[in-house]
Amino acid sequence: MDWRDVIDEVDAGVERIAGTLGKLTDDDLRGQSALPGWSRGHVATHIARNADSLWNLLEGARTGVEIPQYASLDARNAALDEGAGRSGPELIEDVLATAARFSEQARTLPEDVWNAPVKAMLGWPHPAWYTVFRRWHEVEAHHVDLAAGYGPADWPEPYVRWASAATLADMAALPEKSLGALAGYRITATDSGDTADLGWAPGAPEASGSARALLGWLSGRSDGAGVGVRPDGPLPAPPPWPHEPAGF
Template identity: 80%
Template sequence: MDWRDVIDELDAGVERIAATLEGLSPGDLRGGSGLPGWSRGHVAAHIARNADSLWNLLEGARTGTEVPQYPSLERRDADIVAGAGRSRDELVADVRATQARFSEQARSLPSSAAEAPVRAMAGWPHPAWYTVFRRWNEVEAHHADLAAGYGPADWPEPYVRWSAAATLADLAALPDRLLGEPAGLRITATDSGETADLGWTPGGPEASGSGRALLGWLSGRSDGAGVHLRPDGPLPVPPPWPYEPSRFREEAGF
């Protein structure tokens, strides 16, 4: 997809998050989420602060002055904790307002600035326009993390097509030392035919499933339902997701 088309997808995704949050009671918001140690309020606060952090990267690209995604990991964590205890209405308003601000910044980004290099908090570089795709992963994955009835089965098909393909390509490009348990595996999306060979050799183990099932498993948002392993056995635990985008490692200047 063209990155500008994804902005509308983000707006729709955040509206779905807002609707989910509006259906939660105060007790639900303080209840556990799909992320260990975080309440649903923590997840909602993170969704909002992530929009702000990616706005920072676009602002840096626009002005030509590097702006870090977050001032520090400690500041990131403190801001999430500070926001987690807000009321439902405050969290909903925060999630909506920060997405609107990010979308406005992305839609108005000049073409020259869109190609400017920015840097993720993890350290890897990418062109500014890729922040829109990074935000897409954040919106859909963290909606599932609210553990409030929305999961991989509900992810929009355009998101699944993009993220499943990107996830397989990026996983296949990870250094062997980062593959962990899936090392030696071949993973195949049965609907698209896309594969990731993780040091696989003929006769080695293979995992297969739809792109949706694979994305749920590899992103840690499902237990691997719909993914089949040959020979039979427990699915390996994938490395932390999302992975560094492999396409930019091969391009000059990145």
């Protein structure tokens, strides 16, 4: 999928988040999200600060001066704590304004810097255009994390198609030590046919399900409903997601 088309998908996802937040009371926003230790206000604040952080990467590509995604992990966490207690209207305004700023930056990125290297907070590099796809992950996954009625079943089909295929490809490129309990598995999306062999050999375990079911499970946004394992047994815990992209 062309990254320029993804900007519209991201914008639509942010509008859906604003709609969800608009249905929550301030007490709801203080309530626990699906992420341990984070309230819904923390999640909403993170969605906004993530837009700012990815804007930084695009600005670095535009100017040729490296700008870190976040000043530091401590600074990121402090900003989340500072913003989490705001009212619903304040959170919505922040989410929408920062999203619009990011989208404008992406839409006006000069063609000659699309492939300029930038660096994720965790240290791995990627071309500037991939920042838009990273934002797509953040918007859709963290909408689920609000624990306010939006789940993997609500993800738009274009996101599921891209993110499930990308997740399987990225996992297949991970070193065995990063696969955890999934080392040795084969994972297959029954509808798309996408497959990840994670050191699999004949007779080793396999997991399969629709692309949507697999994405929900592998992203940690579902309990694995709709995913089957052969031989029968409990689903293993997937490694932390999202993963470093498997080359460009």
